[in-house]
Amino acid sequence: MNRSRGTVRERIVAAARRLRSGSGASGVTTVVLAVALVCTVFGAGALGRADEMSDGNVWLWSSLTGEISRVNGHSGQVDLVSRLPESAGDRVRVTQNDQYLILHDLDTGRMTAIDLNRMGFSGRVDLGGNGDFTLALGEDTAVVIDRRTGEVQPVDPATLQSTGERVRMPAPLVGGAFDDEGALWLGVPSQGTVAGVAASEGEVEVARTVAVADPGDDLAVSALDRGSLTVNRSDDELTAVTGTGDPVVVPSPIPLDDATVPDRTTGDLLAVTSPEAGRILTLSGIEGGEPELGSITVDLGDAGTAVPYEGRVYLPFAKEGLVRVYAPDGVEEQVVTVPDAEGDLEVEVREGHLFVNAPDSRSAVVVDPSGRARVIDKYAPPPGPGGDPAEPGSITDPLPAAEPPASDPGPDAPAPPAEGDGEDGGLPLPGLPSAGPGTPPRPEPEESEEPEEPETGEAPGAPTPVSHEAGDGSVTLSWSAAYSPDAPVQRYVVTWDGGRTTVGGDELGTTITGLANGTAYRFRVTATNRYGTGPAAQSAEVTPSRGAPAAPDWVSAEAGGDGTATVTWAPVDGAVDYLVSTQADPAADVADRTSTGTSVEVTGLRPGSTYTFSVVARGEGGVSGEAASSAPLTLPETELGAPAEVSFQVSGGTIAVTWSAVEGAAQYRVSPGGDGAISLETATVSGTSHSYQRTSGRCFSFTVHAVGSDGTAAATGTTSPASCVLDFG
Incomplete structure (x- = not known):
């Protein structure tokens, strides 16, 4: 990790810890809360509630703490x-559905x-920070789009591994979202078209242009509920594509340059934001x-961009930390304030x-169909061990400004103790008696002139991804090292239905034996350091068996651009x-x-480093x-x-590209586009x-x-x- 980036991140995370725990909170409170979060999320408590993942729940990112919170839209x-501690302080785009x-x-x-x-954390892919990547998520399909x-x-939404052949379209692309009918809409400016891409059964194809x-x-x-809206910034036109009929073209009364x-x-209401014209068009x-x-x-x-x-x-x-609400006739009806908002505001x-989320603060706002706005405290402890349910955010009458919950003490106030058996609330600590009838009070510690500041730290992240290779009555697992900057990982714990094993913190794999051939297993791996246990990473389903494919022949690797290899x-x-594994030097x-x-493209590689790639063929059940x-x-x-400039001229039957x-x-690769590219x-x-x-x-x-x-491009x-050539004659 880059040292300067790591230093900034450490300061950000330290400040966020103070925000969550309160400046006066003790180290015991911090540890208990961390235990409560781990127990509540992606642990035993969460597993018991997996069937409660119902409509109305949305996940919101908090950058300072490196946490993702599930919020009930109704309450x-x-x-x-x-937690995703390795991304604390970073910009994180959240894409979600109910699965x-x-x-x-x-x-x-x-x-x-x-x-x-x-x-469980189920997949990971490293795309690098230099591209223009986005992910579109349908009901049961996912597509990674490199717009550049x-x-x-197409990828598996659980593992993020490719499921079929990629489609190459003329670059660059714009947009990239599914409509309600399962069409992925992309704009292709070089062709002057929009494309409806069908994604099903792990494959993608351009179904409509x-x-x-x-x-x-x-x-x-x-992308609309059905079809797409294209804004032509060059010709100041709006074009809607719905159903299978002709597109609807609406001239714009204002410039649409930006x-x-x-x-x-x-x-049904569409909105186009034109900053230069100082207008929002509604359609x-x-x-x-x-x-x-x-x-x-x-x-x-x-x-920012208006959202209907x-x-x-x-x-x-964003700078004011608020959202202004307008009727289609231009009347301002409401101002929704996000308390203590800093940085960007994400509206979705x-x-x-x-939902209006301020990733760099503790606050967000949810608005219901009537216009009522409710403040969300993303740092409020969830229900379960270590804390009672947080008080719901206050509800306003329709259309006035949102107000923070009355019980919110502010970011600098000490966190109140939760009800429980522990001294500071929450879970009782090992080795300490529970307070209760007949229990003598604990002596208060003597005051010190210079009290030591309690040591704080974070549990590790999830060791994602977990890969598997099945054998005769056995499964070999491997995983990535868990992110753990505050303390070394002490151990990894692997659990499955009917078993559990522990390996050292410096080991990134193990072989599980004594399994039943023909029985499907799923394995979960957690990492533990001195501050606690992190969230679980899980493998795909795997079934041990005696039969195994042979080793692949003709394994080769070729360098690509931007830290990739095929x-x-x-x-x-x-x-x-x-299964393709990578060994690196260093x-x-x-x-x-x-x-x-x-074939597979491996990303996230470092220029100048040497890599060897191993390929294992897997049969049914892994x-x-x-x-x-x-x-x-x-x-x-x-x-x-890239070349600073590319141009061409057409003279008679010759096209000269420079x-x-x-x-x-050493060389240059020239790729034609437009309808003339066919020949x-x-x-x-x-x-x-x-x-x-020509x-x-x-x-x-x-x-x-x-x-x-x-030979690497x-x-x-x-x-x-x-441009288009006008033919006369």
């Missing part, structure tokens, strides 16, 4: 909390999956075929409510999937990957054969950049120009990537402006 109460929770750390590029059905390169990869603009126009896309829309819009009646355009004039200043909800428009002002409609191998008879934490095909390894692969020391040179590039092929050339002969099509664009001396390319 405004936190009922579950879990899965995906946490995307935008600063490190790491995605972490939580299986809400079983309440145009790659759309609709022309909504000229190729090369600047677009923004929002207009924004949310990635997902819920309900309704799309489904009925009679679009009605409205306008709200407002001093946008540093406002239940016939009103909610406009966040989920589970029939609108590993390939020959197919193995009887293999259901393949050592590095690279998560295992799985693939149902014969039964595994012998591993086969690639030759060592050393990644290039430096990453190639670009600026990139330092360190043109990708070319790899030396120099800074290339010519094509045979068909009239619209063109070209993307150029630099290529190193080892840069992850980032530059695309020329698109």
Whole structure:
């Protein structure tokens, strides 16, 4: 970890600990609360309530504490909390449905999956912090979208491992969210189109393409309940695609040069924010075929993107820590204040409510369909061991400003003791008698002139992911080292139905024997340091068996751009999937990957480091054969950049493409786009120009990537402006 980043993170987390525990809280209180949270979340208590994961619950991120809190939208109460300590202080994008929770750390590029059905950390993938990645989550499918390169990869929402072949679309892409009918909507500006991508049974395909603009126009896309809305910033038009009919085009009365829309819009009212014009456009009646355009004039200043909800428009002002609420006719109806808000405000409609989260503070707000706003204290202890249910946030009458709970003592007040048997509330501490009838009072400690500040620290994170290889009556498990900056991991505990084992804190795997062939098992792994036990990471279901596939042949690895490598191998008879493990020199934490095909892209690698990749074929139930390894692969020391400029000219039947040179590039890869690309092929050339002969099509664009001396192409390319040729005669 970068030292400066680690130092900042340590200060942030230390400050957050004081906020949660109260400046006057004792070390005992802090430890008891930590135990209570662990017991309540992703432990025995949570497992017993797995079937209560019902509609109305939404997870909200708290950056300072590195915690994710489950909030009931109806009561405004936190009922579950879990920790992702390695992301404390970072920007984390939360994507969720009733089955899965995906946490995307935008600063490190790491995605972490939580299986809400079983309440365990279940998957991890490292995408790097330099791309433009997003994850779209449907009912039971997930898709990782690299908007910069145009790659759309289906993944298992529980493990984040690829489930099928990726689709490559002309880059860059915009948008990326599912509608209620299961279509994933993406804008393709270089083609002037929006694409409806179908995702099912682990595969993705482009099911529908609709022309909504000229190729090369600047677009923004929002997925609707059915279809999509495209904002054409170049031509000042709004285009709605619904059902299977023709798109509905609505000219904008104002410039849309810098207009924004949310990635997902819920309900019949649509909103487009245009900061330069100082206006918010509203659009309704799309489904009925009679679009009605409205306008709200407002001093946008540093406002964010407006979000429509239940016939009103909610406009966040992060610096002021508030959200202004407007009727479609422009009348300001309400101001929702987020107490003590700092940093960004995230506004999202989920589970029939609108949530306003301030990730850098303890507060959030939930708004119900009537407009009532309720303050959420994300730091309030959840119900269960260590604390009674927090008082619900106060409810306001419809449309006035939200108010904080009356019982909230503020961030600097000491935390009140919870009811319980322990001295400071919560769980009684081992070795200490419980207070009660007949128990003599404990002597008060003598006052010290200089009382020592109690030592505080955090339990480890989850050791995600947990990989498995099944054998004859046995399963071999491996996991990543748990994040534990405050103290070394002392032990890892592995549990399963009918068993439990413990290994040392410096061990990252174990083999479980004496299992029944043909019986399915799922394993959970927790890490413990001197401050407590962290949340559980879980394996996929695995079934021991005698039969095992052979080792793969022809395992090889090729370096890609931006810290990636592509590993390939020959197919193995009887293999259901393949487990790919990475060994690094110097050592590095690279998560295992799985693939149902014969290749996988491994991300999160370091330039200049040497890697060896091992591939194991797995049959039904995860039964595994012998591993086969690639030759060592050393990644290039430096990453190639992208050309500063790409342009082209059409003269008669010749298309001349030119670009600026990139330092360190040996060659360049030129990829045609537009309808004219049908008859043109990708070319790899030396120099800074290339010519094509035009045979068909009239619209063109070209993307150029630099290529190193080892044949590795840069992850980032530059695309020329698109233009169309007018033919006369």
